[in-house]
Amino acid sequence: MQHIDLTARRPARRRAGARRTLAAVATAALTGVTLAAAACAPAGGAPPSEFAGIVLPEPLAKPAVTLTDTQGQPYDLRRETDGKVTLLFFGYTSCPDVCPVHMANIAAVLKAAEPEVRDNVKVVFVTTDPERDTPQRLREWLDSFDPSFVGLTAPLDEVNRIQATLNIPPAVRQPLPPGADSAAGYGVGHAAQVIAFSPFDDLAHVVYPFGTRQRDWAHDLPELVEHRW
Amino acid sequence: MSAVQWWCSAQGVPWSWSWRPYPGVWLFMLLVAAAYLAPAWRTRASGGDGATWPPVRRAAAIAGLVLLWISLDWPVGALGSGYLASVHMVQYILLSLVVPPLLVAGMPPATHAALARRRRLAAVVRALTQPLVAVALFIVTFLVTHAPPVTDALMATQLGSLVLDLAWLVTGVLFWWPLVGTPPGRRALPPPGRIACLIAGAVPHTPVAMWMILASYPLYATFELAPRVYGFDARADQQVAGGIMLVVGGLYVLGMLSAIFLRWQGTGEERQRPLHVPTV
Numbered sequence: 001m002q003h004i005d006l007t008a009r010r011p012a013r014r015r016a017g018a019r020r021t022l023a024a025v026a027t028a029a030l031t032g033v034t035l036a037a038a039a040c041a042p043a044g045g046a047p048p049s050e051f052a053g054i055v056l057p058e059p060l061a062k063p064a065v066t067l068t069d070t071q072g073q074p075y076d077l078r079r080e081t082d083g084k085v086t087l088l089f090f091g092y093t094s095c096p097d098v099c100p101v102h103m104a105n106i107a108a109v110l111k112a113a114e115p116e117v118r119d120n121v122k123v124v125f126v127t128t129d130p131e132r133d134t135p136q137r138l139r140e141w142l143d144s145f146d147p148s149f150v151g152l153t154a155p156l157d158e159v160n161r162i163q164a165t166l167n168i169p170p171a172v173r174q175p176l177p178p179g180a181d182s183a184a185g186y187g188v189g190h191a192a193q194v195i196a197f198s199p200f201d202d203l204a205h206v207v208y209p210f211g212t213r214q215r216d217w218a219h220d221l222p223e224l225v226e227h228r229w
Numbered sequence: 230m231s232a233v234q235w236w237c238s239a240q241g242v243p244w245s246w247s248w249r250p251y252p253g254v255w256l257f258m259l260l261v262a263a264a265y266l267a268p269a270w271r272t273r274a275s276g277g278d279g280a281t282w283p284p285v286r287r288a289a290a291i292a293g294l295v296l297l298w299i300s301l302d303w304p305v306g307a308l309g310s311g312y313l314a315s316v317h318m319v320q321y322i323l324l325s326l327v328v329p330p331l332l333v334a335g336m337p338p339a340t341h342a343a344l345a346r347r348r349r350l351a352a353v354v355r356a357l358t359q360p361l362v363a364v365a366l367f368i369v370t371f372l373v374t375h376a377p378p379v380t381d382a383l384m385a386t387q388l389g390s391l392v393l394d395l396a397w398l399v400t401g402v403l404f405w406w407p408l409v410g411t412p413p414g415r416r417a418l419p420p421p422g423r424i425a426c427l428i429a430g431a432v433p434h435t436p437v438a439m440w441m442i443l444a445s446y447p448l449y450a451t452f453e454l455a456p457r458v459y460g461f462d463a464r465a466d467q468q469v470a471g472g473i474m475l476v477v478g479g480l481y482v483l484g485m486l487s488a489i490f491l492r493w494q495g496t497g498e499e500r501q502r503p504l505h506v507p508t509v
Binding site: 096097100101104105108109112144210211213214215218 | 241242243445446447450453454455456457460462463464
């Protein structure tokens with residue numbers, strides 16, 4: 001390592017050293033600003049025909065089922081969601097991570113969306129924990145995100161049968177994850193993807209796994225409303 | 230997740246107020262405290278004059294070490310690295326703006342002297358505390374570590390989170406050293422220079438804070454996809470973070486500017502004297 005004498009005065013060398021240092025700093029600054037600029041770029045940098053979600057190789061049919069809504073009334077899924085983009089999700093209200101994040105992100109984007117998008121999207125949440133998710137609890141929980149969200153209940157066997165038609169593994173009761181509120185008692189292992197059904201053919205062509213961000217939804221929801229497969 | 234988590238980082242598990250140990254933070258604090266205080270202890274043990282380290286500076290040193298520990302350990306470190314952007318911003322304010330000037334202003338004279346005797350290290354410090362270099366490093370580190378891809382990548386691992394925390398602390402110390410003290414081998418920076426450097430270093434805070442406040446959607450995946458803490462909305466959390474940077478950070482910098490200015494305008498021997506007088 002070069003020895004640097006603090007007491008020596010060598011202006012030329014010091015100036016050259018300072019220039020090199022400044023050049024290095026400037027390069028680093030440019031790199032940083034470039035990174036920041038890239039981060040500022042809108043999420044919709046992808047061509048508009050591409051979805052942020054995962055496009056399925058084989059579309060899934062919207063289940064022809066009638067469940068119970070939070071008012072205790074029968075809810076015919078196909079009839080009630082006809083002509084709308086339907087975002088179907090299976091989860092439970094005591095979920096500590098995936099469910100509230102998905103619901104909060106969709107709600108935030110819908111709140112900011114244009115009316116022609118907002119009015120043509122239905123979010124349907126089917127509980128995988130019917131034992132604890134009473135219609136009242138389900139309603140209160142969904143209202144904390146968006147009162148327009150639909151909450152449905154059915155016996156767990158029925159819910160798992162519906163999930164099977166969508167290639168989703170059955171929901172299973174399991175121990176709480178580390179750090180979860182022990183008052184919750186138990187957790188429910190369930191699929192983490194939101195299934196998006198087209199308004200035109202009642203088929204799901206795109207699914208959204210956990211990790212889908214608000215900017216992804218903001219990009220895809222208008223596409224889902226408009227796109228004919 | 231490993232059995233022992235050494236440093237706070239995003240874990241993706243629900244937040245809990247149950248205490249968690251972070252042995253890496255404790256080890257780091259021990260090393261920092263030892264390096265920072267050991268020369269003073271040695272001087273005192275050998276019968277040196279302890280009066281050269283006035284109580285007010287001792288208080289600053291202790292406050293700096295305590296705040297450093299608070300910002301890195303549970304719960305602030307854990308919340309800030311994996312759950313809430315607002316707490317992450319508190320960490321930034323502490324590690325970049327509050328702890329460094331306290332550590333510099335409170336530095337024991339014996340530590341300063343010991344550093345000056347280590348010529349290679351002192352030369353590096355001297356080069357990096359050249360005001361333009363220190364300000365540039367401070368700004369670049371601030372911008373890079375607030376770029377969402379960088380932040381998300383770093384906070385996903387314990388090593389990355391450690392790098393992030395250290396980057397803030399080290400560039401903070403280099404930035405503040407000429408402003409509240411005199412780095413080894415350098416002459417005291419005149420007050421107008423201190424004021425100019427502080428303003429230059431703080432200017433980028435405003436656009437970044439406004440970006441966080443005005444962004445339509447959450448910028449950082451780490452906080453957007455983290456298990457919610459008391460249902461705190463991710464965008465609102467980000468706006469609070471921007472507000473903390475803008476208001477708390479802004480007021481703090483304004484306070485420091487006022488302190489430098491008032492000291493500059495002081496009378497008699499206070500005039501032109503640095504906040505921290507080196508002993509070598």
